[in-house]
Amino acid sequence: MENDKNYWWYTILIYFIISAVVFLIVYPFIVPKPVELLITFLIILGTGFLVGMFSAYILTPMAFWRRYKPLPVLPIELQNRVDELIRKAGIKKPKFFIYDSPELNAFTYSSVFGPRIVITSGLLEAYNTGKISEDEFSAIIGHEMGHIKHRDSLRGGIAMSWVAIINGFGTYLIFLGFMFLGIGTIETFFSRDEENALITILIGIVSIVLGFVMKILAKLISLIALHHSRIMEYQADAFGAYLTSNIYMADALKKLEDYNNSLATKNLGYSPYPEGWQVPPVKQTWIDRIFSTHPPTEKRIERLVGKNMSSTPS
Numbered sequence: 001m002e003n004d005k006n007y008w009w010y011t012i013l014i015y016f017i018i019s020a021v022v023f024l025i026v027y028p029f030i031v032p033k034p035v036e037l038l039i040t041f042l043i044i045l046g047t048g049f050l051v052g053m054f055s056a057y058i059l060t061p062m063a064f065w066r067r068y069k070p071l072p073v074l075p076i077e078l079q080n081r082v083d084e085l086i087r088k089a090g091i092k093k094p095k096f097f098i099y100d101s102p103e104l105n106a107f108t109y110s111s112v113f114g115p116r117i118v119i120t121s122g123l124l125e126a127y128n129t130g131k132i133s134e135d136e137f138s139a140i141i142g143h144e145m146g147h148i149k150h151r152d153s154l155r156g157g158i159a160m161s162w163v164a165i166i167n168g169f170g171t172y173l174i175f176l177g178f179m180f181l182g183i184g185t186i187e188t189f190f191s192r193d194e195e196n197a198l199i200t201i202l203i204g205i206v207s208i209v210l211g212f213v214m215k216i217l218a219k220l221i222s223l224i225a226l227h228h229s230r231i232m233e234y235q236a237d238a239f240g241a242y243l244t245s246n247i248y249m250a251d252a253l254k255k256l257e258d259y260n261n262s263l264a265t266k267n268l269g270y271s272p273y274p275e276g277w278q279v280p281p282v283k284q285t286w287i288d289r290i291f292s293t294h295p296p297t298e299k300r301i302e303r304l305v306g307k308n309m310s311s312t313p314s
């Protein structure tokens with residue numbers, strides 16, 4: 001078993017890089033006295049950390065509140081297996097929820113009341129009809145327990161915080177810009193003060209441009225945060241494999257992808273929070289991959305069982 005503490009060091013490194021980038025962006029706007037530079041950097045670090053925590057434990061659970069039904073009773077052998085996994089994982093007992101969807105998938109999130117694991121009705125159905133074995137089902141749940149064990153909601157929230165802040169600020173500036181543009185345009189028609197109207201329009205245009213610049217910056221910074229996200233997925237796979245076995249974890253991933261691909265309704269992207277699912281229910285182009293929260297499934301399988309080893313039927 002790898003050391004979980006090392007996982008946090010990677011998150012801290014990523015977060016420092018992102019904070020440094022944000023620092024460089026605000027640098028031209030501050031008085032360059034050493035003390036103020038240090039304070040600015042500390043404020044950036046602190047703000048992102050708090051926003052990340054707030055997003056992981058308050059905002060995300062609020063978005064999912066009452067969206068999913070509590071999981072009905074599991075088949076007894078599966079319940080026993082899940083209890084065994086919880087013990088081996090050494091985590092707080094998660095609450096299980098179900099999401100009505102034909103795809104085979106699962107995801108996890110945290111809340112102040114403890115960890116939550118959401119599985120699709122399709123996944124449970126696949127177990128009940130023998131499409132996936134108990135071991136594969138366990139590996140999928142084990143992967144989610146890996147996210148709980150490694151506190152990935154918090155780690156991901158912190159890594160993503162500045163992307164969300166800058167992107168949100170950009171949206172706000174664009175909205176504000178269009179408002180000014182509208183007011184200025186109306187002014188040119190109804191007001192005699194043409195100069196005033198032009199200034200309002202100019203403020204609007206500058207605000208819109210700035211807003212778009214911020215959104216592009218957020219997108220660029222997200223490249224760093226998303227790399228972090230993909231590493232978290234490998235780590236969760238490793239944990240799922242530790243709880244079950246590498247073969248079961250690899251088999252489970254393969255089946256998730258194969259079955260989801262074969263579903264007629266491949267526009268499963270409508271699933272809420274599509275990037276959170278174990279195998280994202282969205283089709284990816286190559287450009288999507290560098291902006292993806294998850295590594296490609298074949299890469300994940302390769303890490304578990306090696307390149308030349310195809311998954312064994314179970």
Ligand SMILES: [Zn+2]
Binds near residue numbers: 143147233236277
């Ligand atoms: Zn995952």
